[in-house]
Amino acid sequence: MLAFIIRRVFQSVIVLLAVGLVAFSMFRFVGDPIENLLGQERTVQDVERLRETLGLNDPFPVQYARFLGRAVQGDFGISYRQSRPVAQIIAERAPATLELAFVSGFLALTVGIGLGVFTAIRRDGWAANVIMSASLIGVSLPTFLIGILLIYVFGVQLRWLPTFGRGEVVQLGWWSTGFLTQSGLKSLILPAITLGLFQMTLIMRLVRSEMLEVLRQDYIRFARARGLAAKSVNFRHALKNTMVPVITVTGLQLGAIIAFAIITETVFQWPGVGLLFINAVQFVDIPVMAAYLMLISVMFVMINLLVDILYVWVDPRLRIDGRHA
Amino acid sequence: MTVPVPVLSLRDLTVDIPTRHGTLRPVDQVSWDIARGEILGVVGESGAGKSMTGNAVIGLLDPPAHISGGQVLLEGERIDDLPLAKMRRIRGKRIGMVFQDPLTSLNPLLTVGDQLTETILRHLDVDREEAAQRAIRGLDEVGIPSARNRMGAYPHEFSGGMRQRVVIALALCAEPTLLIADEPTTALDVSVQAQIIALLKRLCRERGMAAMLITHDMGVIAETADRVAVMYAGRLAEIGPVAQIVGQPRHPYTDGLMASTPAASAGQARLRQIPGAMPRLNALPDGCAFSPRCPRAQDRCRHDPRPRVGEADARAACWFPIEPEEDAA
Ligand SMILES: Nc1ncnc2c1ncn2[C@@H]1O[C@H](COP(=O)(O)OP(=O)(O)O)[C@@H](O)[C@H]1O
Ligand SMILES: [Mg+2]
DSSP, rough: HHHHHHHHHHHHHHHHHHHHHHHHHHHSSSHHHHHHOOOOOOHHHHHHHHHHHTTSSSSSHHHHHHHHHHTTTTTOOOOOOOOSBBHHHHHHHHHHHHHHHHHHHHHHHHHHHHHHHHHHTTTTTTTHHHHHHHHHHHSSOOOOHHHHIIIIIIIISSSOOOOSEEEEOOEEEEEESTTTTTHHHHHHHHHHHHHHHHHHHHHHHHHHHHHHHTSSHHHHHHHHHHTOOHHIIIIIIIHHHHHHHHHHHHHHHHHHHHHHHHHHHHHHOOHHHHHHHHHHHTTTTTHHHHHHHHHHHHHHHHHHHHHHHHHHHHHHHGGOOOOOO | OOOOOOOOOEEEEEEEEEEETTTEEEEEEEEEEEEETTTEEEEEETTTHHHHHHHHHHHHHTTOOOOEEEEETTEEOOOTTOOHHHHHHHTTTEEEEEOHHHHSSSOTTOHHHHHHHHHHHHHHHOOHHHHHHHHHHHHHTTTOTTTHHHOOGGGGGSSSEEEEHHHHHHTTTTSSSSEEEETTTTTTTHHHHHHHHHHHHHHHHHHTTEEEEEEEEOOOOOOOOOOEOOOOOOOOEEEEEEHHHHHSOOOOHHHHHHTOTTTTTTTSSOOOOOOOOOOOOOGOOOTTGGGGGGGGHHHHHHHHHOOEEEEEEEEEESOOOOHHHHHHO
């Protein structure tokens, strides 16, 4: 178990080093940092001095190592556009994205699993059929279109919910939360649905097909033959056995939620890191883009690690120790 | 004197499977009784409808298969028309069922202790403590060594034979009066098959439990069953005391089956194989389903359905059954 985790951590570090290399290469090869930092009026001496202070004359591996060393300490350089430390800008923006991702992820998971179980158990009922057909929309419509539709219906036509921004936020230390005000909570609803709908339908369809598969297994038949209550058969016996594949996909999808927040944040002008990234792309603000890339990959890697650990927790057959056969 | 009520009575039990190409009838008017403490062996080739019959009794037919006629009586009370909630109270509590493959019958994610106590709590009015005690006793009874310590073990930590013992403990933990065992040893190593059969036999004797033992192993039947039912293409070909079925079969199919089985035909020079194969359900011949393969078949067999000779507890569905004196000749 420990060896397994160590191996996974080792693999994760390699992945992160590779991503770091990509991020670092952006500095070197996408645009010229000197161009970005110095204006039109500059002397050759200026350029040379700046190259020296920035360490651009050092060999490539040295520069890369220095870049990584700083990144590990949370130093991602200075934003070209805002002339402030990138770490500070991201820290300001992160709560918005994380709160949005948390709410969408939570919705996707609970509603997705709930509907998945329901549509599997009531396989031939009309309600299950309606839900399954509706879920096709969730899978096939692009996120921005769902967002625009929701804005049109609930914002423009019905005027029930705000369609842009976070509403009022409350500052808790460095963390700004929208959970504590009414306008904050209202503002979360549409973006959260937009962001989570695809994942929700995906999880629902996956849970459904896994449930249908598990419900055919002999141990479910045997559980029924022992007269166990439907609740126990469906949840204790069946649902638990669908969890290994569901955890994999859910884990990846939670990562995707954070990554795809870019689109939702753009549609709803949500002041998170996704919107920050889009603006950074427009202005070729390389330090911000690089930092975003690395943070997202750290997130993915951590989720993957968590997924692996959850497997072992759910399925006793994967626990290598504790075997006494 | 009152006649004791059989534990299980099938009265013309019929199962249908509607399909796009017409209705299949995997179980066709099957009738038999099993008395308290009696073991009825059910034999027949693969596809004869043995499992369907067992599943119909416990109400676990996979839709679209359903009981389309006849009755199932458990201790004299009709159970084939019970609502699902009531049937759930009978499964496990009054009818225990053991399936073929112990490797897949147990939930891999729950400990055997959990699966046992859950079943006991469902059916018996006891607290957790008492349920755990009963679970340990149950494991002990089926011969799991150091049962108390194995309560927390997961199914994959047991060997195949031990798992089938756990399955039997699970099927019997609420003390049912009827056990249905569907090929309980087919998936096991030959070396442990005899142990499992001996265990089943002992438990039936000790508890006075009636059992319906489905198998295609004539050796198991000869050793275990009190009576034997022979099924062919969904129909009951012959039923009778084990000695008679093995020694003096009356139905030509039973005769052919015995002659092709090493255990039953011990002493005979060589095994005979019945020519041909069992007809598919969508291509059953008119009259007796065995007639195309039958050496004794005559015109009547191909037209006149449902022959029947003999008494209720020893009968054959044949127009021209083998007579005992014939056999001797
Ligand atoms: N879903 C189904 N659709 C069509 N035929 C089926 C279905 N399930 C089982 N059968 C048929 O029912 C018959 C009886 O099967 P079964 O009871 O499993 O036989 P046995 O247990 O004696 O080997 C077989 O001929 C099988 O092909
Ligand atoms: Mg079978």
